[in-house]
Amino acid sequence: MSIGRTSFRHNNSSLPRYRRGWVDGAVAAIEADQCRTADTHLIRLMVPALAGIDIYLKDESTHPTGSLKHRLARSLFLYALCNGQIHEGTPVVEASSGSTAVSEAYFAQMIGVPFYAVMPRTTSAEKIAAIGHYGGKCHLIDDGRALYSEAASLATRLNGHYMDQFTFAERATDWRGNNNIVESIFTQLKGEPRPVPDWIVMGAGTGGTSATIGRYLRYCQFPTQLCIADVEHSAFFDCFRYQDRSRTCERPSLIEGVGRPRCEPSFVPTVVDRMMKIPDAATIAAMNVLSRRLRRPVGGSTGTNFLALCRLASEMCSAGQAGSLVTLICDSGERYRQTYYKPEWLKARNIDPTPYEAELIRFLEAGHPPGFTIADVTNPLNARGAAGLR
Known part of the structure; x- marks a missing residue:
């Protein structure tokens, strides 16, 4: 016995009271935005002192909302819409340190x-x-450790949808292709002297992009190989080093x-080949040095990435290896004029980037290996990370 259309029409009163047409229109609007948005530039940073080492910067600051998180926000909205979690009028709630929220506000x-x-x-005023x-609308809290629970609670109070980037970032993006960020990088490198990079360097916030x-x-x-640059106060590095997802960090x-206080569900350590833990002063130093070379300001997380890339480039130079390396410009420094670029802000937090800046400048201008050391660990499982973390 076949079920005809009339059977469904007869039971219409039992179906959810929302318009599928609205969801279709929302998906179409987001897809149209992607069609209007050109790919971000892949900038080659010219460093004559590093002969045989090609450095590339994928400039994610040129997205409409100014950061790498534009890609994630688009994917998260499409994921929630196509899973039936956002309907007409549904309040959307996110836990964020800022950039993802900016991009999600745009799509909302x-x-x-x-x-x-x-x-x-403490999120920047910008x-x-x-x-x-x-x-x-911004719901600001004093204790960053309560970020997740407060976001979930607010979504419940509003009868809305908690987007939860820290859980869904790694599954909302199609990692097999479909113009994701790494497919874009390899497409843009095709005409370069060394089109297959030795390393891609990435920071970890949700862990979704690194996955x-x-x-x-x-x-x-x-x-x-993939190198993750973690920051001074974050659980990711210890999670990777000790193969233990229960590691936490009390200080934000x-x-x-x-950097996160816990090992986020979207962080996949088994696909990471190496991790470095970058001191905050070194991050700010690398941010300043790169900003001067580009003649425009970059954000703090870009400094974290660039410091780790310079460490890898120094190792390749010392070993007499030629090759290419890629990292990201995550966002613009314009968002941090009142924080990372303000001497008073740095002084209040006992951050002095000067020694690191001097070492980085010597390296980029004369090829001398930087004189500082940073915490560093390779994948303890095997070359490609076959086993899982407990």
Whole structure:
């Protein structure tokens, strides 16, 4: 016996009371935005002192909302819409240190749903203003450790949807391709002297982008290795070093967008080949040095990435190896004029980037290996990380 259309029409009263047409329109609007958005630039940083080492910077600051998180926010909205979790009028709530919330506010405004960002009170004023610009509301809290629970609780109170980037980042993006960030990098490198990089360097916030990169490298069988640059106050590095997902860090990261108090569900250590833990002073130093070379300011997490890349480049130079390395410009430094670029802010937190800056400048201008050391560990499982963490 076949079931005809009339059977479904007869039972219409039992179906959820929302318009599928609205969801279709929301998905179409987000897809249209992607079609209007050109790919971000892959910049080659010219460093004559490092002969045979090609350095590339994927400039994610040129997205409409100004950061790498634009890609993630788009994927998270499409994931939630296509899973039936966001309908017409559904309030959307996110836990964020700022940049993801800015991008999600943009997409929420695009499809006409309310947006609420639960963030630490220390989030930069520029990011708070950007969220408001896109119609989002900021819910600021004093204890960053309560970020997750407060976001989930607010979503329940609003009868809304908690986007939960820290859980869903690694599954919302198609790591096999579909113009994800790493596929874009390899496409843009095709005409370069060394089109297959030795290393891709990435920071970890949710862990979703690093998961996408690591999976794609294996899927396409590239020999490229993935290095994660973690920050001073973060649980990711110890999670990787000790193969223990229960590791935590009580003190919040000073570098917005990277570093977490726990090993987030979206962080996949088994696809990471190496990790470095970068001191905050070294992050700020690398941010300053790179900003001067680019003649425009970059954000703090970009400094974290660049410091780790310079460490790898120094090792390659010392070993007489030629090759290429890629990292990301995560966002613009304009968002941090009142924090990382303000001497008074740094002094109040006992951060002195000067010694690190001097070493980095010597390296980039004369090829001398930097004289400082940083915590560093390679994948303790095997060359490609076959086993899982407990």
